[in-house]
Amino acid sequence: MTLVVFAGPSAGRLWTDWAARDDVDMRLPAVRGDVASLVNSDQPGTLVLADGAFDRSYAVGHRELLEAASLGWRIIGVSSLGAIRATDLPGTGVRGVGQAYGYLVNTKAPDDHLALIYEPEPPFRIFAEALFDVRQCLRDRALPAETGAIDAFLEDAARWWFGDRTRDQLQDRLETYVSADRAAQLLAPLASPLYNRAKQLDLIDLMKELLAR
CATH class of the missing domain: 3.40.50 (Rossmann fold)
Structure with missing residues (x-):
């Protein structure tokens, strides 16, 4: 079939x-x-x-x-x-x-x-992330003490136009909720071509x- x-x-x-x-x-x-x-x-x-x-x-x-x-x-x-x-x-x-x-x-x-937003041909590189994928990535990696900050960040990002949810813009905004180093660590998987969202x-x-x- x-x-x-x-x-x-x-x-x-x-x-x-x-x-x-x-x-x-x-x-x-x-x-x-x-x-x-x-x-x-x-x-x-x-x-x-x-x-x-x-x-x-x-x-x-x-x-x-x-x-x-x-x-x-x-x-x-x-x-x-x-x-x-x-x-x-x-x-x-x-x-x-x-x-x-x-x-x-x-x-x-x-x-x-x-x-x-993504490249139209394989391997379909992603330029602006789906908020759902960002949410799952952060919640899988966040420490219990970071839950409130992550939830506030996600509520913030939900108000953006979806095309603005690039990794750079997401990380810049996340740095207002957690430290710069921690923001980079939390979002790091999204930069890897081997990461499955x-x-x-x-x-x-x-x-x-x-x-x-």
């Missing part, structure tokens, strides 16, 4: 590895019309929607996903735009999975907490599950 994955920064350096497999059809982040084109040309299979682009076209529409589900496609939303659309379409056959999806469902956070882990876990079958 066909496994089609629309992904970009949520796949990162693994995009090319998955694309090399015969049992995976890796595609770039989806835009409006991509899902409709797929379901009109392929037999039903599994469609994983992780990432989408909205700067060069409209985002993937709800109607496209509903039409795909009605035609027998198994649709899984994860990580970024996929998690957003799954949150938008409960009970419709669009299944949401992962931490990012759970975060949206449980907190009712705005969609821009998952938004980021929370949204990336969502897709990695899903792909392990799907490819093990």
Whole structure:
């Protein structure tokens, strides 16, 4: 059965590895019309929607996903735009999975907490971070005594335009809540090309599950 994955920064350096497999059809982040084109040309299979682009076209529409589900496609939303659309379409056959999806469902956070700016081709280098990934990174690394400062910083950053959440700007602002050295330590993983952000882990876990079958 066909496994089609629309992904970009949520796949990162693994995009090319998955694309090399015969049992995976890796595609770039989806835009409006991509899902409709797929379901009109392929037999039903599994469609994983992780990432989408909205700067060069409209985002993937709800109607496209509903039409795909009605035609027998198994649709899984994860990580970024996929998690957003799954949150938008409960009970419709669009299944949401992962931490990012759970975060949206449980907190009712705005969609821009998952938004980021990235290079459009593999390995999809990230230029402005998703607030959700920053939140998970800091909470995983913060000491108990730093919890209040981290929460205040995250509330502050939540008010920014998502494109302003670059690592440099995040670190500069975090230094007003903790020491400069500590701010650098807390955010250091985001500078490593080997670091898997929370949204990336969502897709990695899903792909392990799907490819093990």
